[in-house]
Amino acid sequence: MYGNRLAITEIACDAGRVRSLAQELAAWPTVVTAEIAAREYGVVVTIAALTQSDLAEILLDRLPRLDGVTGMRSHLVGQFHLGGNQWRIGGLDPHGGARNADVPRARRQPGSANAANPWADPQPELVDALTEDGRRSAADLARITGRPLSTTRRQLAHLLGSGALTFRCDVAQGATGFPVIVQWWCKVPVMQMAASVARLRAESSVRQVVSMPGSPNLLVSTWNRSVAEAMRIQETLERELAPLVVVDSAVILHQVKRLGWLLESDGRNTGTFVRYET
Incomplete structure (x- = not known):
């Protein structure tokens, strides 16, 4: 549904500028998702572009020139192994889940x-x-x-x-039993990537898994019941997925925008959709 070039960019900025910068970027049609994290690189955005040159122009020219930006780390998305369209919150009983699984889907x-x-x-x-x-x-x-x-x-x-489009039914995170979003930036040997992804799919709190070139080369996003539960997830990652190593983490305080929709502080839809421009 978005451009075929994607980058996840972490942005550091002046103190007091985090919220306003995230809101400013959320208004950009090329910014798919904008989040505020409890860390030095406090703004995390997913950027879409149709071509590599378009993406480079955003990353090299437009973003660094914004007021208050003091640092950036950009990661080109290689593959989405798991996304929100595959994650299940457990809100349906087994009968309802089975009925939903019978709905025909385009292959x-x-x-x-x-x-x-x-x-x-x-x-x-x-x-x-x-x-x-x-x-x-x-x-x-x-x-x-x-x-x-x-x-x-x-x-x-x-x-x-042809599989050109993917559909998903999203929820307001504040209305779920999983109020804590944590992103784990990991490093895993390329030869172990497939095995690591397969193991991550079995974790119910894992909502998104993205691989990318460089180091770190795997981003794991989780929805958790508490910060304590999130810490147990890290222990699981490092114990059961070795040689995977967690190199950084980010607790997301607020999702300002998700897949084009601007969100309230509790994750509810504001009713404002920022249309993507090709």
């Missing part, structure tokens, strides 16, 4: 010559409408884009069938 066809490019005509208007509200029906999408219903259905089927 990607790896290597298909017909794989859809969501940013090539005529896809962008359709993708844009779905990014704002993934529950829109084909009829809604046809009305919004001004296309015949039959054409909309055909294009939508192509997008979903």
Whole structure:
């Protein structure tokens, strides 16, 4: 749903500037997610761009020139191994979970010559409408884009069938039993990456796993019931996933923006969506 170049950037800034800087960046269409962390690099943003040159312009020119920025660490995203669309909060009983699992889902066809490019005509208007509200029906999408219903259905089927779009149902974190977000920046030998990711998938508190070149080369994001529970997660990571090593961590105090939506302090949607621009 966003550009095909992603970077996670940690930003250090002057004291007292953290909140205003996070809010300023949340207004950028190219900033997918903006978070405030309890650490020196207090603003963490996920940035999207269509090309490598666009991403470089943001990282090398636009961000460093912002008032109060004193340091940056950028990590290019290599692969999302686990995301919020796969994480389960445990809110459904076994019967409800089984019923939900029976809902038909579009299946990607790896290597298909017909794989859809969501940013090539005529896809962008359709993708844009779905990014704002993934529950829109084909009829809604046809009305919004001004296309015949039959054409909309055909294009939508192509997008979903090629795996170009991913859908997820999100929740306000403050309304869950997992109020503490902790990010673990880890270093793991490349040959052990697949095994580490497979083990992390078994941890119920792990919500996102992202690999990236460099050191650290693995970011693990968790939703926890308490800070004490989060510390036990680190112990598990270092004991059971060795030679994985935790090199840094960040407790997230506030998610200002998530996947384009501006959030209240408790994680509830403000109703404001910042539209991504291609």
